Amino acid sequence: MSPALLLYATLATLAQVPAMPADVLITGAKIRTSDPQRPLASAMAVREGVIVAIGEEEDVLRWEGMGTKRLALAGKTITPGFIDAHCHPRAIYPEDAPWQGVECGPDKIKSLDELIAALRRKADKTPKGQWVAGSNYQETFFASTPSLSSMDLMPSANALSSAPRILTSLAGPASHKSGFV
Numbered sequence: 001m002s003p004a005l006l007l008y009a010t011l012a013t014l015a016q017v018p019a020m021p022a023d024v025l026i027t028g029a030k031i032r033t034s035d036p037q038r039p040l041a042s043a044m045a046v047r048e049g050v051i052v053a054i055g056e057e058e059d060v061l062r063w064e065g066m067g068t069k070r071l072a073l074a075g076k077t078i079t080p081g082f083i084d085a086h087c088h089p090r091a092i093y094p095e096d097a098p099w100q101g102v103e104c105g106p107d108k109i110k111s112l113d114e115l116i117a118a119l120r121r122k123a124d125k126t127p128k129g130q131w132v133a134g135s136n137y138q139e140t141f142f143a144s145t146p147s148l149s150s151m152d153l154m155p156s157a158n159a160l161s162s163a164p165r166i167l168t169s170l171a172g173p174a175s176h177k178s179g180f181v
Helices: 002-018 057-063 112-127 146-153
Strands: 024-027 031-034 043-047 052-057 069-072 134-137 165-169 173-175
Touching: 024 057, 043 057, 052 057, 112 134
Parallel strands: 024 069, 134 165
Antiparallel strands: 024 043, 043 052, 165 173
């Protein structure tokens, strides 16, 4: 090979090597790119939290350097740029507003008597037939777990019988409607 051709080949190779290698090289993945021209790829290079190359393995290998961490994902899916902006916004009203529910979480309610008293205060201020709502109810924080039948027998609970009620549980998608809890 002539010296000129060797010099050309060396310079061409060096021109393809990035000045700064990727921090992470991901291969063997199923990458959803959100690009209609190329919806799927199998490899990508990431430097300083930014995707610098995406495509097939041979497209990103030039980004590999001495300190590059390599992850072989064996067909697992990646969705770059997907950020879960998940939240549960809710309005905050004054305590006596008709739309404000009773906060029944363990930081506010420490016993069954406190729960009944808080619901009773709200029921007293709520027009007849409208719902009295409470949220973040967590019966496991009480000394004993109340049952529907035990609460229906309590005089203070029966004082609320004219108002329909709903308590949503802190523990998940559970709620207790009327009949007290």
